[in-house]
Amino acid sequence: MTKSKFRSKKVFVLIIVAAISVALMWAFFDDTRPHNPKVFGPPAKTEWKPIGARSAGQHSYDIIPEPTTWHAIHVDVSNADSVWGVAAPMFELDWVAEPAYFVGSGPLLDNQGNLYFSANFYHGERVDLVAIDAKTGARRWTLPEIGKMSAGGPIILNDPDNPGAQIIYLAGPEQITAVRQDGSILWKKATGIKIANAEDPDTTKFQNFNYHPATDSLVTATKSGALHAFSRKTGEIVAPAGQLPGAPAISGNRTSIPGFIVNRVDPLMDKAFGKTADGLSLFSSAVNYIYGGGGVITNYFSIDPDSSRIYIAATAPDAEDGTEDGRSEIGAIYSLTLQDNGNGGLEFEVLNRNTFQGGTGSTPALSADGSRVYVSDNEGHVIALDHELNEVWRVDVGEPLVGSITVAPDNNEIYAVTAKDVFQLIDRGDHGTLTWTAELNGFDGYANVDVQSNGLTATVTANGVVVMIGGGKEIIGRTVMLHVGMGLLDRQTGRLRYFTEGREDSLAMSVVAADGSIYVGHSPLRRAVGKAFYPDLTQDVIGGVARFKPVRLDLLARDALCAAGARAVNANTLNQVAEAAAVSTDIRQIAFLITQAESAIEQAVSDSDMPQADANPLRDLLAQSSASLATGDLIESATALTSACAMFD
Template identity: 25%
Template sequence: MRRALRSSAAALTAISALLLSGCGGDSGTENVFGAGGWPGMHSDARNSDTSTVAGARSLDFSWSRPIGGPTPTRATVAANGQIFLTSQAEQGCNLLSFQIESGRKRWCNRIGPGAAASSPVVDAVTNVYVGEEGAMTSFNEHGQLRWRTPVTGVPLAAQFTSDGKLLFITHLGQINVLDPQTGFKVAPSYDLIPPASYTQGMNVETVPNDLGLDQCFDGGSPCPVANSPALDLDSGRFVFTFWRPGAEQADLVAMRYTGGDKAKIEPDWSASTLPGGSASSPVLSADGKTVYGNDNAGHLWAVDAQSGALEWSHDLGYRPLGSPSVTADGLIVPAGGEKGRLSALRDRGDHAEVVWERRDLQHLGSPALAAGATGYTVVRDGDNGLALLTFDTTTGDTRDQDTLPGATGFTAGTSIGPNGEVLTPTLIGELFVLK
C-alpha cells in the first residue's frame, strides 16, 4: 500500500509538471539565467557575492518591512526587481515576494518549514526555485506552482549549469540535476551518503527529511552538506563542503556534471581542510583555478580547484559568519562576525596579502561588491544598532553610512538590485532596502 501511494504521488507530480511547466516563461535554456539582479544566494555560479552593476557611493534609506520570522538567507532579486525571501515564520507565509520600488507584497506562500534553509533562485523570466523538506519546488512570478519534485532532504541553494539545468545538493547529501521547465531529473540522483548511514537504526522510509537541518546554520556534523555549491560553468566542476558520517572535520569536495543525452554526476576530488566544519559556502575565482572557503576555526583557505591541494591558509582572527566576496580581478573581502574586522586580501599564490584593514569598525555582515570599486556591508551602529556601510574596495575608505532603523543583531548578507538598489535582511526578520 505504501509503495502504491508513493507511485501515485510521483505520477501526480509528473502530471503537474507537464501541465505547469510553461507557466511564467518560455522554454529553452537561454531563459534560465538571471540576467541582472541578484538571482541566487551568492549572486552567481561561482558564489562570488559580486554584481556587474555600477555601485552608488551615496545611498538613502527607502523602505523596510517585517518578514514574519527569522530570515537566515539573503534576498534574491530578479532582473525586473521582484524580490524573493524565505523565513522561519511558524505561521502564515514563509516564501514571500516583494516589489523593489515600493516594498509592496506581490504574493506569499506557505511551504514546508525547511524552506528557511533554502535560498530562492530565480531565472531570467522570474520563475523561482526553492527547496523544502523532501522536495524542490518551482513557482512562476505570480506565485503559482509550476512543479514539485521529491528528493531526500532539504535542497539548499541551487545553481544553473552551462546547459541550463538546475543543480542542487540537499543537506542530507543527495545531488540532483533537474530540467527547470518540467522538474524532471536529467541525470540519476547521486547520494553522497548511503541512506542507511544516517538513519540511526530507523527504517529508511521513515527518516524525516529535516533530520539535522537545525545544525546547518552552524555547519555542524549532523548536517552533512550545509552550504551552497560553487560551480565552474566551463568545466562542469562544482565544489561544496561535506561532513562525512563519523569524520572529525568537514571536507571540501569537488564533483563534475556532464550534460548531454547521458548526463551524469561523477566524483573529482576530496580534501580534508575544514577544522570544526564550515558554515559558509566555497567561492571560485573568476578563472576557475582556485577555491576559497572558511572553516569554523577562523581561517580562510585557498585550494587548487584542479587537484584539491592546499595553497595557503590565513588566520582572520575571528570566526566569519559567511563566505568571502571575490571580485573578478581577485580582491577578497571576508565576511564579518561577532568580532569581525572589515578587510581586503590578495591571493599571492602561497599566501594571502592584506591590502587594507579597518579596525575601527565591527564588521557584522556578508559584503556585496559592485562594479566601480564599491562595496556594501553591515556594521555595528552605536551600542546595538546596525548600519549599512558603503566603502571603497581599493582603500577600505568609508563613502557613506546609513543607519538601518530599528535593526539589531546580525544580517544574512547584502544583495544588489538591477538598478543599484542595496538590500539586506536581518536575522530576526526584517528587510531593508536602500537606493
C-alpha cells in the same frame, strides 16, 4: 567538520562569548555619555580603478543572468558576492516590508524590479515564497506552502524561450516549483525523495540548489549529503541520488549556549515570530541545529558556469578523524561532475577532495574564470585552491572567519570577514597578501556603543564594498549587538565612504540592486541576545526585508559613469585577441554602468539634485559612449566617459 564550526559563519561566535556573564552586561547600564553621532557627508570620488585583464568566464548569459544584482544566494551560481554595478554612494533606510517573517537568506531580485524571499520562519501565515515590489515594499503575491518548505531560498534564471523574461525556481524536500514573475506556476513536480533517516527527517532538508549548465538541470543538496538533479524545463528528476562520502558531523568541543541565555531569548523570539513547524522556539531550534551535529552539508555550494564542475564544502569520511564511530570531526571540500552514465542517464561523480583540520565554515566561492576556489576555515585562514582542489596558498588573518569569501573579478582582490573585521587580500598567484583591514566606525559618537564590528559577508561593487556594521557593548572582546547599519567602503583604502543606521540584524547578505539600492533580510539572532539583556537600549526585534534607498542620485550617476570610464580606459590597454573574454565582459559591464548612470541622471533631475543644464551634456556624452561601445570602439567610448566623469570635478 564540527557542527558548531560549520555554522560559526552565521552568528554564534558572537553569542557564546557575549553572554558569559549577565553581571558584566548590567555594569554598562549607567553609561551617561552624550549621543552625538558622526555625520557622513557626500563622499568624494574613489581613486580605485581596475588594472590589467579581469577574471572572466566564457559562458553565455542566455540562462544564467548577468551579475547585475542578486539572482541566487550569493549573486550567481559561482557564489562570488560581486556585482557589476555601483551601490548608491549615499543611502538611507526607506522601509521595512513583511516584518512578521524571519528572513535567513536572500532576498533576490529579478530584472523587472521585483523582490523575492523564502519565508523560513514566521508568525502566522505560512507560505513558501513572498514577492514584493522592490521600490515600494508592497506585496505582489505569495506562493502557498505545500508540504515541507524550502530551506535555501529561490534562484532566478533567464527564460531562454522568452527573451527578457525570467523564472523563479524554488525547491523543497517534497516539491520543486517554477514560477513566472507574475506569480503564475510554470510547473511543479513532486521530488519523489524518500526520507533517509526517519529519526531525523531534517536530513532531507535542502541547504541550497544551483543551476548546472552542462545538463540544463537544477542540482539540490540535502543536509545528509544527498544530491539530486531535476530538469530545468520540466522539473522531472534526471539523475539517481548521489551521495557525498562524508559522515554526519559532531561537535568537537561539545559546546552549547548556556541555558540562561536560551531562557531569556526564546520568549522574545516566540513573540516576534512564533514557533517553528516542529513546535520549537526559533532560538532553541537554531542552537540545537548548530550544536546537535548530524549534518554532512550545512552550507551552500557552487557551480563553475564554464566547466559545470560542482564544489561543495561538507564533512570528511568517518575514519579520517582517526576514529571510526559513524561521525566526522573534520571537514572537506569536494569537486563533482554530473555526467552521462553511458545508459542515457546522468550520475554524480566525485572528482577531487581536500580535507581541513578544523573544517571550513564557508560556501566555496569561485573566481569568474573557474581557476580558483576560495574557502575559509575556522582557525583564521583564507585558503586558495586550484580547480582540482590542490591548495595554492593560505593567509592567517588572526581570528576565525565567519563567512564566505567574496571574490572580485578585478585586480585579484578577495575579501574575508570575521566577527570583528573585514579584510582585503590580493591573490598574487603562488601566495596571498593582506592589504587592508576595514575602517568600521559608522557608530562613532553613539551613546551606549562601546565597540563596532562586522555584521555580514562583504559585497563588492564597482564603486566600493558594501558592509553591515554592528554596534553595542563589548564583553570580553566581543560585541553584544544593539545597533546595526550599512556602510560603503573604498576598495582602494578600506575607509568608510558612507554609513547610515539600519533597523535590524541579518544572517543573509548585503544585497545591491540594479538601481543602487541596498536590501537586507532581517534575521535577528544576534540582536535578539542584545535585546534580551539590554531591553531599554535597543528596539524590538523584527523580521522582514529593509530597503536602503539611494539619495543624491547625482552622486550615483557620478560613480557609475566614472566606474565605466575607468573600465573602458583599462580595457583599451588589453590585447583584444589574447584577452577577448575579459574585453567582452568589460563591454557588457560598461553598458550596464551606462544604463545605471542614465537612470540616475533622470532621477537626479527629478529630485532637483542635478540641474537640467548639467544633465543634458552628460546624456549626450553617455549616448556617444554607448554608440561607440556598440561598434567596439573602446577608445571613443572611454573618451566620452572620461569627459563625463571630469564634469564632477
